[in-house]
Amino acid sequence: MALTDSDGSVWLRPHRPPRDRQLSRDQIVSVAVTVLDADGHRGLSMRRVASELGVTAGSLYWYVRTKDDLLELALDRVLGEVRTDPAEADWRRALAALARGNREMLLRHRWALRELTVRPNLGPNAFALAETGLQLLARAGFADADVDAAMSAINDHVVGAVISQVSWIDSLERMSEARIGAGAGGGGSWSEHVATTYLREVADRHPMLARRMAATREIDVESECERRFEFALKCLLEGLAASHDAAGELTRRP
Amino acid sequence: MALTDSDGSVWLRPHRPPRDRQLSRDQIVSVAVTVLDADGHRGLSMRRVASELGVTAGSLYWYVRTKDDLLELALDRVLGEVRTDPAEADWRRALAALARGNREMLLRHRWALRELTVRPNLGPNAFALAETGLQLLARAGFADADVDAAMSAINDHVVGAVISQVSWIDSLERMSEARIGAGAGGGGSWSEHVATTYLREVADRHPMLARRMAATREIDVESECERRFEFALKCLLEGLAASHDAAGELTRRP
DNA sequence: ATGCTCCTTAAACGTCGTTCATCAACCCTT
DNA sequence: AAGGGTTGATGAACGACGTTTAAGGAGCAT
Numbered sequence: 001m002a003l004t005d006s007d008g009s010v011w012l013r014p015h016r017p018p019r020d021r022q023l024s025r026d027q028i029v030s031v032a033v034t035v036l037d038a039d040g041h042r043g044l045s046m047r048r049v050a051s052e053l054g055v056t057a058g059s060l061y062w063y064v065r066t067k068d069d070l071l072e073l074a075l076d077r078v079l080g081e082v083r084t085d086p087a088e089a090d091w092r093r094a095l096a097a098l099a100r101g102n103r104e105m106l107l108r109h110r111w112a113l114r115e116l117t118v119r120p121n122l123g124p125n126a127f128a129l130a131e132t133g134l135q136l137l138a139r140a141g142f143a144d145a146d147v148d149a150a151m152s153a154i155n156d157h158v159v160g161a162v163i164s165q166v167s168w169i170d171s172l173e174r175m176s177e178a179r180i181g182a183g184a185g186g187g188g189s190w191s192e193h194v195a196t197t198y199l200r201e202v203a204d205r206h207p208m209l210a211r212r213m214a215a216t217r218e219i220d221v222e223s224e225c226e227r228r229f230e231f232a233l234k235c236l237l238e239g240l241a242a243s244h245d246a247a248g249e250l251t252r253r254p
Numbered sequence: 255m256a257l258t259d260s261d262g263s264v265w266l267r268p269h270r271p272p273r274d275r276q277l278s279r280d281q282i283v284s285v286a287v288t289v290l291d292a293d294g295h296r297g298l299s300m301r302r303v304a305s306e307l308g309v310t311a312g313s314l315y316w317y318v319r320t321k322d323d324l325l326e327l328a329l330d331r332v333l334g335e336v337r338t339d340p341a342e343a344d345w346r347r348a349l350a351a352l353a354r355g356n357r358e359m360l361l362r363h364r365w366a367l368r369e370l371t372v373r374p375n376l377g378p379n380a381f382a383l384a385e386t387g388l389q390l391l392a393r394a395g396f397a398d399a400d401v402d403a404a405m406s407a408i409n410d411h412v413v414g415a416v417i418s419q420v421s422w423i424d425s426l427e428r429m430s431e432a433r434i435g436a437g438a439g440g441g442g443s444w445s446e447h448v449a450t451t452y453l454r455e456v457a458d459r460h461p462m463l464a465r466r467m468a469a470t471r472e473i474d475v476e477s478e479c480e481r482r483f484e485f486a487l488k489c490l491l492e493g494l495a496a497s498h499d500a501a502g503e504l505t506r507r508p
Numbered sequence: 509a510t511g512c513t514c515c516t517t518a519a520a521c522g523t524c525g526t527t528c529a530t531c532a533a534c535c536c537t538t
Numbered sequence: 539a540a541g542g543g544t545t546g547a548t549g550a551a552c553g554a555c556g557t558t559t560a561a562g563g564a565g566c567a568t
Contacts, residue, residue, distance in 0.1 A: 009428050012449035022515085041372075046556065058558080059516055067556065114371050117417050118295075120425040124456065131460035138462055148466055148478075152418060153486035159417050160410025163371050171374040174263050195266035202378065206385035208392055212402055224402075232407035235493025236486060276547080300525065312527080313547050321525065 010069040011076075011122045023053060025063045025073065032074045036111045044071075068119075075115040076123025081105050084132050091140035092237050095150075098133055099158050099233060106162040113162055142244055150240050157232055165225040172221070175199075264323040265330075265376045277307060279317045279327065286328045290365045298325075322373075329369040330377025335359050338386050345394035346491050349404075352387055353412050353487060360416040367416055396498055404494050411486055419479040426475065429453075 015025070031052050035044050046067055050057040064070045082101045088094040106113055133154070137147045175195075203210035216224060269279070285306050289298050300321055304311040318324045336355045342348040360367055387408070391401045429449075457464035470478060 008449070009425075011452055012429065014445060014448040045554080047554085056517055057556085058518080061557070062515060114368060117368050117371060117421065118424075119421070120428040121421055122425060122428070127456050127460055127463060131463045134462040134466060144466075144469065148470065149482045149485040152415070152482040153411075153489060156414030156418055156486065157407075157410060158414070160412070160414030161406070163413050163417075164406060164410055167371065167373070167375055170372075171376060174374040174376070175266065191268060194268040195262070198265055202381050206381055208388040209381060209385045212388060212398070215398065216402065228403045228406040231403040232410065232490060232493075235407060236489050238496075239486075239489025239492055242492075299523080301523085310548055311525085312549080315526070316546060 009120045009122045010065070010072045011124070013065065023055065023059065023063060027053065028060060028063055028070065029073045029077050032070050033077055033109070036074060037109060041111050041114060046070075071115055072119050072121075072123065075112055075119055075121065076125045078105060078109045078112050079123065079129060080125035081108075082129055086132075091136055092241065094136050095133070095154060095240075096233060096237065098136070099154050102129075102155070102158045103162055103229065106158070107165070110166055113159070113166065116159065140244070142240075146240075146243060153236050153240070154233075157229075157236055161225065161229045161232070165221070165229075168221055168225070263374045263376045264319070264326045265378070267319065277309065277313065277317055281307065282314060282317055282324065283327045283331050286324050287331055287363070290328060291363060295365050295368060300324075325369055326373050326375075326377065329366055329373055329375065330379045332359060332363045332366050333377065333383060334379035335362075336383055340386075345390055346495065348390050349387070349408060349494075350487060350491065352390070353408050356383075356409070356412045357416055357483065360412070361419070364420055367413070367420065370413065394498070396494075400494075400497060407490050407494070408487075411483075411490055415479065415483045415486070419475070419483075422479070423475055 028049060031049050032044060035048060035052065044067075046057045046060055049070075050060055060070075064073070082098075082105050084098055084101065085094070088097060106116075130151070133151045134147055137150050142150060203213075282303060285303050286298060289302060289306065298321075300311045300314055303324075304314055314324075318327070336352075336359050338352055338355065339348070342351060360370075384405070387405045388401055391404050396404060457467075
């Protein structure tokens with residue numbers, strides 16, 4: 001009965017669905033996702049979710065063992081949003097579509113990324129998503145070991161690209177926040193001076209970085225990130241195609 | 255004076271170094287990194303850091319404005335651990351080495367990844383790291399726009415690969431935790447039954463996934479992850495080389 | 509009606525990040 | 539050397555958090 005840091009996972013524990021009461025797991029998870037979308041990880045608290053449902057915090061613990069469980073459920077919920085087109089025959093287009101769908105979902109729910117890095121992710125939607133990718137590659141004729149590597153390559157790229165995009169956007173927001181915060185505050189001009197001095201120093205010490213930052217300042221962050229995403233995706237798909245052709249030359253021919 | 259969710263960044267705010275008192279920012283950050291390495295994100299609290307320094311929690315606020323600041327500083331601290339060899343002439347080898355060093359650092363400090371996804375990351379070490387990569391590519395003769403895309407591709411791959419590795423390891427730990435936890439507990443056999451039933455159902459519904467999981471069960475997770483990491487890295491480098499040769503054919507020749 | 513399980517509540521516990529009044533130690537001035 | 543101002547440590551407090559628990563009410567079976 002000793003409750004460790006986080007024993008197991010929601011999915012590995014029994015859950016008796018309630019009879020006909022006010023609440024249900026699904027409702028709770030829905031509210032949690034809504035709150036997370038609106039106010040991010042910081043805005044989510046048991047009391048908040050409970051009050052949004054017209055209920056006290058303690059009630060939630062009949063449906064969910066801990067807040068971590070709730071987050072795990074919320075993560076799998078949004079993982080279920082990713083849709084794929086099973087009719088697509090070309091494996092490259094299908095894989096690219098899967099990657100794009102995944103990326104869009106992660107950009108839609110920016111909190112999900114953080115959970116992805118911390119939670120075990122053993123939910124049914126996570127598994128289903130993995131299965132679709134694997135099947136896709138298997139049908140395309142990839143060797144078993146290559147399937148794993150290919151799937152990882154694509155997924156890792158998606159996750160990494162979204163992370164860098166989100167963190168880029170955040171950085172810009174922080175910098176402008178600091179600027180207007182300094183302008184509105186009382187003795188803010190001193191603090192503002194510190195910030196700009198620091199940034200100028202950085203620019204002096206790192207000329208190449210300064211050049212690239214200046215160049216990308218004009219550009220829309222989102223479209224630039226998409227461009228980079230597609231570029232690396234193309235690299236990966238070509239690399240995959242190369243190893244695919246090398247291995248499967250005898251069995252299948254275009 | 256209204257303290258928003260998180261106004262700005264540590265690096266954009268003034269910091270007056272203390273005269274000759276017991277503490278210093280560096281000490282505090284060092285302790286924070288140690289605690290984070292040992293007990294992860296959950297183990298870090300202001301009181302813990304303070305007591306580790308023989309001091310009360312309130313004292314820390316003379317050196318650090320919030321806990322977020324401390325985390326931002328800790329993140330940049332470990333970012334500074336990544337070393338590069340400026341003597342390496344071949345850009346592919348240099349870039350690969352940079353990526354590997356980055357990866358190893360992130361695996362050494364598994365908490366850093368989570369921070370990377372949430373913090374603005376405006377520290378000097380972060381900038382320096384970016385600059386090295388950019389210079390490397392610029393010296394190799396990449397076009398300006400390609401430099402950004404190439405750097406992003408490599409960095410995203412590193413981050414994504416580490417995330418998937420960490421989350422894989424975590425999942426395995428959770429699953430075995432659930433199993434032994436069930437074995438040790440009193441009426442645990444029921445809970446254990448639920449877990450195995452769930453996993454069996456998943457395996458039935460997702461045959462390809464089950465096959466891959468069974469195949470990788472024998473293998474060492476770390477070496478398998480490294481294999482996948484290197485595979486995608488090779489894909490990316492080859493893709494970069496292709497676009498490099500296409501663009502720079504006239505200006506430089508091997 | 510009686511007993512029983514399922515659920516909700518209200519209150520509480522312990523921990524957390526953070527603030528504040530207090531006070532001690534040091535530096536600079538005189 | 540004396541005194542004032544800055545710097546920094548303290549310990550108590552605040553509010554919010556996740557979670558637990560005792561108590562009680564709603565619904566069903568008998």
